Amino acid sequence: MSTFFRPAMSLIVLMTLITGVAYPLVVTGVAQVAFPEQANGSLLQDAGGKVRGSLLIAQDFTGDSWFHPRPSAGAFATVSSSASNLGPSNPALAARVNEDAARQYVPEQGPVPLALLTTSGSGLDPHLPPAAVDYQVARVAAARHMPVAALQQMVDQFTLQPMVGPPVVNVLALNSALDLLSTTTP
Amino acid sequence: MHSYDYAVILAFFALVLLPAPWLGRFYYKVMEGQRTWLTPVLGPVERGCYRLAGVDAREEQSWQKYALALLAFNLAGFVLLFAVLLLQGYLPLNPAQLPGQEWTLAFNTAVSFVTNTNWQAYSGEASVSYLSQMVGLTVQNFVSAATGLAVLVALCRGIARRSAATLGNFWVDMTRATLYGLLPLCLLLALFLVWQGVPQTFAQYAHAVTLQGADQVIPLGPAASQIAIKQLGTNGGGFFGVNSAHPFENPTAWSNLFELASIILIPVALVFTFGHYVKDLRQSRAIVACMLALFLIGGATSLWAEYQPNPSLNNPMVEQTAPLEGKESRFGTTATVLWSVTTTAASNGSVNGMHDSLNPLSGMVALVNMMVGEVIFGGVGAGLYGMLLNVLIAVFLAGLMIGRTPEYLGKKLQAREVQLLVVTLLVMPVGVLVLGAIAASLPGPVAAVSNPGAHGFSQLLYAYTSASANNGSAFGGFGANTPFHNLMLGLGMLIGRFGYILPVLALAGSLAMKKTAPVGQNSFPTHGPLFVTLLTVTILLVGGLTFLPTLALGPIAEHLSMGF
Numbered sequence: 059m060s061t062f063f064r065p066a067m068s069l070i071v072l073m074t075l076i077t078g079v080a081y082p083l084v085v086t087g088v089a090q091v092a093f094p095e096q097a098n099g100s101l102l103q104d105a106g107g108k109v110r111g112s113l114l115i116a117q118d119f120t121g122d123s124w125f126h127p128r129p130s131a132g133a134f135a136t137v138s139s140s141a142s143n144l145g146p147s148n149p150a151l152a153a154r155v156n157e158d159a160a161r162q163y164v165p166e167q168g169p170v171p172l173a174l175l176t177t178s179g180s181g182l183d184p185h186l187p188p189a190a191v192d193y194q195v196a197r198v199a200a201a202r203h204m205p206v207a208a209l210q211q212m213v214d215q216f217t218l219q220p221m222v223g224p225p226v227v228n229v230l231a232l233n234s235a236l237d238l239l240s241t242t243t244p
Numbered sequence: 245m246h247s248y249d250y251a252v253i254l255a256f257f258a259l260v261l262l263p264a265p266w267l268g269r270f271y272y273k274v275m276e277g278q279r280t281w282l283t284p285v286l287g288p289v290e291r292g293c294y295r296l297a298g299v300d301a302r303e304e305q306s307w308q309k310y311a312l313a314l315l316a317f318n319l320a321g322f323v324l325l326f327a328v329l330l331l332q333g334y335l336p337l338n339p340a341q342l343p344g345q346e347w348t349l350a351f352n353t354a355v356s357f358v359t360n361t362n363w364q365a366y367s368g369e370a371s372v373s374y375l376s377q378m379v380g381l382t383v384q385n386f387v388s389a390a391t392g393l394a395v396l397v398a399l400c401r402g403i404a405r406r407s408a409a410t411l412g413n414f415w416v417d418m419t420r421a422t423l424y425g426l427l428p429l430c431l432l433l434a435l436f437l438v439w440q441g442v443p444q445t446f447a448q449y450a451h452a453v454t455l456q457g458a459d460q461v462i463p464l465g466p467a468a469s470q471i472a473i474k475q476l477g478t479n480g481g482g483f484f485g486v487n488s489a490h491p492f493e494n495p496t497a498w499s500n501l502f503e504l505a506s507i508i509l510i511p512v513a514l515v516f517t518f519g520h521y522v523k524d525l526r527q528s529r530a531i532v533a534c535m536l537a538l539f540l541i542g543g544a545t546s547l548w549a550e551y552q553p554n555p556s557l558n559n560p561m562v563e564q565t566a567p568l569e570g571k572e573s574r575f576g577t578t579a580t581v582l583w584s585v586t587t588t589a590a591s592n593g594s595v596n597g598m599h600d601s602l603n604p605l606s607g608m609v610a611l612v613n614m615m616v617g618e619v620i621f622g623g624v625g626a627g628l629y630g631m632l633l634n635v636l637i638a639v640f641l642a643g644l645m646i647g648r649t650p651e652y653l654g655k656k657l658q659a660r661e662v663q664l665l666v667v668t669l670l671v672m673p674v675g676v677l678v679l680g681a682i683a684a685s686l687p688g689p690v691a692a693v694s695n696p697g698a699h700g701f702s703q704l705l706y707a708y709t710s711a712s713a714n715n716g717s718a719f720g721g722f723g724a725n726t727p728f729h730n731l732m733l734g735l736g737m738l739i740g741r742f743g744y745i746l747p748v749l750a751l752a753g754s755l756a757m758k759k760t761a762p763v764g765q766n767s768f769p770t771h772g773p774l775f776v777t778l779l780t781v782t783i784l785l786v787g788g789l790t791f792l793p794t795l796a797l798g799p800i801a802e803h804l805s806m807g808f
Contacts, residue, residue: 062312062313062316064297065313065415066319066320070320070324072293072296073419076289077387077422079379081382081431085466085469086444089435089438092435092438093435097438097445097468098445098447099445110455111452111454111460112452114492114495115460118454119456120456121456136369136461137369138370139485141486141489141598141720142570142598142721143598143694143719143721144569144601145601145719145721145802146602146699146802146806147697147698147802148696148699149696156559156562169560169562169563169564170563172562172563173573176567176568176569177569178573179596179597179598180489180572181486182486182490185573187573220248220498220574222252223248223500223574223576224246224248226574
């Protein structure tokens with residue numbers, strides 16, 4: 059058995075040192091120099107340097123003057139975040155969607171975009187499809203006493219169009235820009 | 245579908261198919277110890293490992309010695325990981341001060357990562373410390389994939405060698421697979437992922453005050469380095485609980501494309517590695533054609549099914565479009581479906597959207613991919629050795645039909661080989677049907693199901709299929725973290741892993757000893773369209789006949805009852 063014992067023990071220790079210690083340390087070292095913002099969580103800081111969140115992690119927004127992200131099955135908890143895992147045939151899914159739709163429905167704007175009625179896989183989806191942002195523009199513009207056209211233009215500026223994925227708007231980035239706007243132009 | 249949907253599909257196939265012939269040749273050279281452009285850098289490290297471990301790199305092992313070495317190494321890895329998970333509360337690099345895992349959970353987690361399954365009955369950010377993620381889980385992400393690759397090259401040598409008593413050296417194969425096969429690609433992918441937004445830091449969790457004044461904890465950690473090997477090693481165990489749906493694991497459409505392609509990049513390349521071993525790349529192209537055909541059948545079915553609006557949400561106030569429950573906005577339907585098909589075709593098991601909320605037939609495609617044994621590209625090494633078993637079964641069936649002794653690449657298949665093949669055919673049925681039936685018939689374990697009706701049965705079926713196939717994805721509502729399921733699913737994973745590896749090595753040993761008969765006029769060609777068709781039908785029939793009744797009770801019943 060000793061012909062197997064020594065190589066097994068030595069190699070698991072050596073592989074641990076190479077792949078479990080050296081490799082993550084090298085990646086961390088390079089990443090912290092090359093991409094420090096991203097490596098530390100894409101944190102959003104205010105003028106005073108206080109951390110206000112991460113651009114990649116959704117925040118709960120309530121009230122008419124903010125754009126609302128997708129609903130979160132885990133109530134925006136981050137440790138741990140979660141999904142609803144409701145099966146398509148589960149009556150609880152239809153009940154929740156219908157109830158939320160009745161609350162958000164604006165007859166002149168047609169049916170509520172599905173993204174605003176469904177919880178995401180992560181529970182922390184930081185984005186919305188543009189149509190789901192557009193659906194909220196009239197409400198936010200009214201609450202902030204802004205012209206709808208100006209707000210719509212801002213939304214368009216915040217729309218990302220990757221070649222290999224659907225267009226999205228980062229809700230926190232957009233809300234944060236709105237916040238700055240209202241504090242700098244009283 | 246929009247232009248970006250077609251773009252992601254085309255880019256995915258280009259990324260995995262174009263480099264495969266080159267990468268496959270690279271793996272052949274590496275595993276046979278030939279010089280490559282990485283040798284000047286990694287050669288000294290490799291030789292240092294052998295010296296410290298007392299390994300003679302030129303010594304060859306019989307299949308029994310090869311298997312014992314593999315088992316000893318996997319056992320050592322299991323013990324180390326089990327200990328780290330139990331004791332992480334007392335170990336350093338634990339800024340979130342997480343306690344040790346409960347023992348059945350630690351057992352399940354350790355088995356899961358050693359067997360390349362990466363089933364997760366826990367959430368990383370809430371129950372695994374930075375130290376456990378690095379020196380525990382990341383290490384097994386590497387060496388479990390390297391173990392699969394080692395078994396594959398042992399089988400390749402068994403088929404290619406003539407009248408030989410040995411299959412190579414496990415210690416050498418495992419070391420080369422890790423150092424040359426996995427590490428360099430992981431370094432590249434990890435840095436790409438950080439650029440896209442994946443955290444890589446040892447700082448503790450950040451604390452934020454949101455724009456509306458709420459407190460928010462932002463979990464961080466050395467995530468990118470682990471996610472790179474999690475994808476490339478067909479592991480699939482997420483740094484965070486919701487896996488690649490988490491915006492920190494998979495922040496953009498681009499990170500998604502590269503993580504997705506990484507799942508089967510190496511498995512596709514290894515089919516060409518096999519061609520180099522047997523000095524006949526036509527065999528590789530035939531196998532790739534079969535894999536691609538099965539992938540496209542599943543992919544097209546799943547895309548079609550997932551683009552159907554959910555009939556139970558038919559309400560004039562609700563937009564009628566492809567379901568979005570459990571999906572992320574930045575991926576959309578196409579990329580989520582493509583991922584669900586790829587992650588189950590391979591033994592990866594990471595998810596970028598929740599499979600539990602997929603439409604019934606798209607969920608079924610994921611199930612079927614696993615039930616056929618994850619041979620559609622499959623896991624690193626494991627996919628192709630599983631596929632070669634199917635090739636041998638197809639050759640055997642063809643031999644029965646034309647009344648000749650079946651032969652593959654000049655090697656006669658005789659009673660011993662066929663017996664070993666039959667053993668491997670029993671692995672999935674035992675894991676899924678026997679263990680699954682026990683779980684389904686006990687009231688306690690059934691309580692883990694979270695959805696009513698047929699979908700509830702699908703959840704349980706999915707869990708036992710995923711464990712036995714060493715996949716690791718889940719219908720996530722299934723409450724798997726109970727002592728019963730932790731132990732039973734752990735058993736399923738062990739059967740699913742070693743129930744293949746040991747017969748495969750025995751088969752390799754038996755084939756290596758045979759003489760190679762010259763390929764004559766009457767030999768059945770194994771590279772033409774006829775054989776590809778036979779192989780494809782064999783895979784679907786063997787898997788289909790075994791599991792069709794369970795599919796009828798789960799996803800098919802759910803589909804019919806929903807009125808699509």
